[in-house]
Amino acid sequence: MANRSASHQSLSDLPSDLPRFLRQDRPTLVHSFNYLENLQRQRLTEQYENPETESEWARLTGDHIAYRNRYVNVEPFANNRIKLNVAEHFNDYINASPIALGPRRYIATQGPKNTSTSQFYRMLAQESTNDSATVVVMLTQTHEAGREKCFKYFPDSQDTPLGLLPDPDLDDGFEGTVELISSEEDPTCRCTVRHLRLRYRHSSAQQEEDGQWHEKEIKHLLFVGWPDFSVPEGENRNAMLNLIKKSATLNSPSAISAASSFPLDSSSASPTTNTPSPRIVHCSAGVGRSGTFIALDFLLAHLERGNLDSVPDDVDPILDTVNAMRKQRMMMVQSEAQFLFLYDVMRLAWLEHHRCEEAVS
Structure with missing residues (x-):
């Protein structure tokens, strides 16, 4: 994919058949991001102001939750989280959320801590649904700007395997x-x-x-060209897009039906028996870079299948996708820069996709 950003190209110079959602100027997109931020505040405020009322946006509280989180302000919604299979009355919490977009399934999670590595592999074992390798996409370095962003939870040498000891806090004897x-x-x-x-x-x-x-094969893809809160630039951008394709190929994803449409209908997101294991995607908090990666994986698959060629003028698939993810895990696509990046990438991808089609015809 070309390095030149489509945001540097005048919108008036773009082809007339480019969908309207990809023609929006920066002020309009900033307004849309602020709209999503307001929606998120409303969801979180709803539960805060009515703690006695059951809400789908309820947040988990308590010391047994807090010490397992990497960040104090990022956790899964109580009604949409991965629960560890542990004995009754033991702590089943892990900071991980199932994300469903159409038939595609993911798990967005924080970068493991030194105290949660065993819990991470418990989750991987229980959420793997078939005999193929589970794909884990890691989008952060272990340390950035002098701070730990993720514990090094994988072995670097064939001579030094990583041991997983039974965790007395879980009482499931997992080792x-x-x-x-x-x-x-x-x-x-x-x-x-x-x-x-x-x-x-x-x-x-x-x-x-x-x-x-039991044994489980894992394909672990570590990409370090993406700074926290930011977006990959230059060749790192091209590499990240190749990474999306590679992770999808390794995961053998279900095909997205040509009948799929936007806005997204979450009721159609139930997995089927033929659905592969969810890709496990994490950065540090599991919301910014992870959310951007998941959104692009889903949207680019739709683009390749021609599902974005005839989008109605009043529909914005990118906005709908981010909103659908944020209903499942807070802060997905965390920063304004990451939100604008989605449009930049999708605009270039649409132009290149149709340029290739013209060359073939």
Whole structure:
């Protein structure tokens, strides 16, 4: 994909058949982002002002929740979170949210802490729905600007597997190892691709298949060209788009039906028996870079299938997608820069897609 930003191109110079949602100028898009921010404040305020009323935007509270969070202001909604399979009355919390966009499924989660690595692999084991490798996309460095953004939860050497010890806080007897099978650099994605193997068992009597060992293959894609709160620039942008394609290919995603339309209907997002395991996507907090990556994966798939060619003038698929994600996890696509980036990338992608079509015809 070309490096030149479509935002630097005059909107009046764009082709007449470019959908209206990709013709919006910067002030209009900033207004849309502020609209999403206001919606988010209203959702969170609704629960704060009416704590006795059950709300789909309810937030979890308590020390048993707070110490497992990386950031005090980012957590999943109580009604849309991954729950660890633990014994009754034990803490099932992990800072992770299932994200459903049409038939595509993801898990957006914070970068593991040193105290939550075992919980992360518990989640991975229980949420993997088939025998194919689970794909994990990591969009942060372990440290940025002198601060830890994510604990190094994977082995770098085949000689030093990562041990997972039973966690007394969970009482599920989960234990195992994470082994590095192979590692390679992918220059087109500017990422490190690690093939990991998780071997685990539940040694607790609370679990079925007591004591049996299981294995799970993991494809771990580490991309470090994306600064926190910002967007990838230059060749890192091209690499990130290649990373989206690679992660989708490794995950063998369900096809998006040509009948899919916008606004998104969350009722059609239920997984089917043929749906692959959700891609696990995380940065540091699991909202900004993670949300932007997920939105682009979904929108670019629609673009490739021609579903964005005849979008009504009063529909904005990008706005609808971000809003749909924020209903499932707060702050998804966290910054204004990331929101504008979605339009910039999608505009360029639309132009290049149709330029290729013209060349073929």
